[in-house]
Amino acid sequence: MNLFRLAGDMTHLASVLVLLLKIHTIKSCAGISLKTQELYAIVFASRYLDIFTDFISLYNTLMKLIFLGSSFTIVWYIRSHSVVRRSYDKSQDTFRHYFLLLPCLLLALVIHEKFTFKEVMWTFSLYLEAVAILPQLVLLQRTRNIDNLTGQYVFLLGAYRGLYILNWIYRYFTEPHYVHWIPWISGIVQTLLYADFFYYYFDSWKNNKRLQLPA
Numbered sequence: 001m002n003l004f005r006l007a008g009d010m011t012h013l014a015s016v017l018v019l020l021l022k023i024h025t026i027k028s029c030a031g032i033s034l035k036t037q038e039l040y041a042i043v044f045a046s047r048y049l050d051i052f053t054d055f056i057s058l059y060n061t062l063m064k065l066i067f068l069g070s071s072f073t074i075v076w077y078i079r080s081h082s083v084v085r086r087s088y089d090k091s092q093d094t095f096r097h098y099f100l101l102l103p104c105l106l107l108a109l110v111i112h113e114k115f116t117f118k119e120v121m122w123t124f125s126l127y128l129e130a131v132a133i134l135p136q137l138v139l140l141q142r143t144r145n146i147d148n149l150t151g152q153y154v155f156l157l158g159a160y161r162g163l164y165i166l167n168w169i170y171r172y173f174t175e176p177h178y179v180h181w182i183p184w185i186s187g188i189v190q191t192l193l194y195a196d197f198f199y200y201y202f203d204s205w206k207n208n209k210r211l212q213l214p215a
Contacts, residue, residue: 001059002170008163009063015156016070022149023077028087031143031150034078035097035135041071042101043132047125049118092142095135104128113182126183130190133157137197137213146211155201158194161187 023029048064055061077084108124136154140146165187171178197213204211 002167002174004163004167004170008160008167011156011163012160013063013066015153015160016067016074018149018156019074019153020070022153023074023081023084026149027081027083029078029084030087030089031140031147032078032088032153033093033095033136033139034075034088034090035093035095036132036139037071037074037078039097039100039128039132039135041075043125043129044068044071046121046128049121089139089143093135093139095138097135100128100131100134104131111182113180123182126186130186131193133190133193137193140197141213144212146213148211151201151204151211154194154197158191158198161191161194165191 019032023032044064044067048068051061051064051068078088079085104127105124107127108120112120112123133154140150140154165184168180168184168187200213201211
């Protein structure tokens with residue numbers, strides 16, 4: 001494992017911890033899209049089907065368990081926690097996220113590296129993760145005023161994927177025959193979706209003002 005991969009994993013983990021901190025400590029999910037969180041739960045559930053059959057390393061297994069457990073915990077908090085669910089703004093979080101599932105599944109059935117159930121579901125998870133942030137970005141545009149923890153959460157999610165791209169570039173130049181077009185293209189698409197958010201995030205940081213996205 002190289003430094004870029006480790007930094008990407010830690011940044012991804014930090015994004016989850018920031019979100020759980022916001023929800024558990026403040027007892028609020030204001031500004032958080034349940035639709036995006038449900039998509040991430042599906043992403044990890046379909047990606048880690050091998051968690052109990054293929055052992056790679058203790059680190060790998062722990063990370064899988066953390067992302068699986070945290071994604072479903074966050075969905076539970078927003079849907080079922082007696083206090084947290086009151087802060088969820090369903091009227092603003094209206095992106096029809098289920099419409100993303102079928103196109104991603106069909107694409108995985110057509111474009112994959114190997115036609116097996118686990119491989120197709122892994123590919124499906126890559127395609128779905130690339131667009132899972134869309135409901136969250138739409139919600140932020142509608143609410144406009146973004147609190148610090150929500151802004152940090154989205155920034156860390158985008159940064160994690162950016163660091164993974166650096167990891168792929170590093171491995172391409174240091175490992176023979178390292179070519180994986182599906183995760184590369186999915187990761188680039190995912191990172192590009194954050195471009196507008198990154199611009200306003202750094203602008204707010206530079207000018208020491210509250211983060212706002214244009215409607």
